[in-house]
Amino acid sequence: MITSDTLSSLDKEDSLAPFRDQFDLPEGIIYLDGNSLGPLPRRTLARLIDVAREEWGQSLIRAWNDHDWIGAPQRIGDKIAKIVGARRGEVVAADSTSVNLFKLLAAACALRPDRRVILTQAGNFPTDIYMAEGLVSLLGDGYEIRAVEKSEIASAIDGTVAVVSLTYVDYRSGEMLDMRAIGAAAHDAGALALWDLSHSAGAVPVDLNAAGADFAVGCGYKYLNGGPGAPAFLFVAEKHHADARQPLSGWMGHAAPFDFEDSYRPADGVARHLAGTPGILGLAALEQGLDLFLEADMAAIRHKSVLLTEAFIALVEQECAGHGFSLVTPRDAAIRGSQVSFRHPDGYAIVQALIARGVIGDFRTPDILRFGFAPLYIRFRDVWSAVSHLSDIMESGDWDRPEFKQKAAVT
């Protein structure tokens, strides 16, 4: 039996508790959606004002050199590298996750020119499949996507597969794949492994190089708290730096952008995977989120994340039994990301009723209620309050109101 006291005592032992004050969270809100859009760090607001007023406003074009705007994609990439088990010089911050997927899927296919299959998981995040579809139709020439269920991934990796493109933590279920085993199976078959870290960077420990990953992409605006539409990132393992080429050969990926040569020559290293001029305001915000993150200990983050998600699962099952919720997320913490999802036929309305009470989670079609637990600012007592509201909404039938059933554009 979990009580409010159980959770209060976990708050007292929480070494990450001081981080909460680093965020500008609205009063009275329990924010369980940092996996969709991380909240605003206090330092980010101050930094954005400074970048706009001083660097842009006063330094003008000189800021590219004087404030090292030009080095920002690599500098920030090196900070992300620390969170995802990459080396310096293997990561850049750039573009969106979707665009980075396109670039690296194309680079991977070009490294395996005699193979025509992009292997992915059925139900992967839509953009991961859509971008592969766009690439396949552009390449023509027999390229195809093979989308299989999780249990069939290993057996589907054969000599026709150029690249295995998977999401490490599933956006709906929160289930984590075995990066090391799948990477090894891909390599045994001569294929490459590309990982989408959107729901993992900053949420769970990731060790790309230990797992033998070839390529990776990920999001800046989720657990990294980089701000709405923040620049994403991409990783290319050092062993591919000389040979990997991506098709969006913009001038920022050129060996010497300011020589203004007539033809493209790729830069050395990961820089060739840049395309156009980076958005400096977005990068500045992302860098603040990362700096805050790097002050925390990843092992402590993971430890608290597991405790938070355990507590939420147990408490929903204790307080909301008989109300039709079924757990989608793995019970085994070893394969669970930092979110908990339940299935319920009235999921959309229930999420809206929660939001009306200040408990912000989200809904993923067709019937999934999804709750993200970001250990830097979620308290154990928030778990208690969120489940109390959920239980009350179910007991009272409060969710069954017409206004909670009107679908908005963004769910």
Ligand SMILES: *Cc1c(COP(=O)(O)O)cnc(C)c1O
């Ligand atoms: C959030 C997310 C994305 C987002 O891609 P954008 O290009 O930033 O819109 C991509 N892949 C996965 C797995 C995600 O969870």
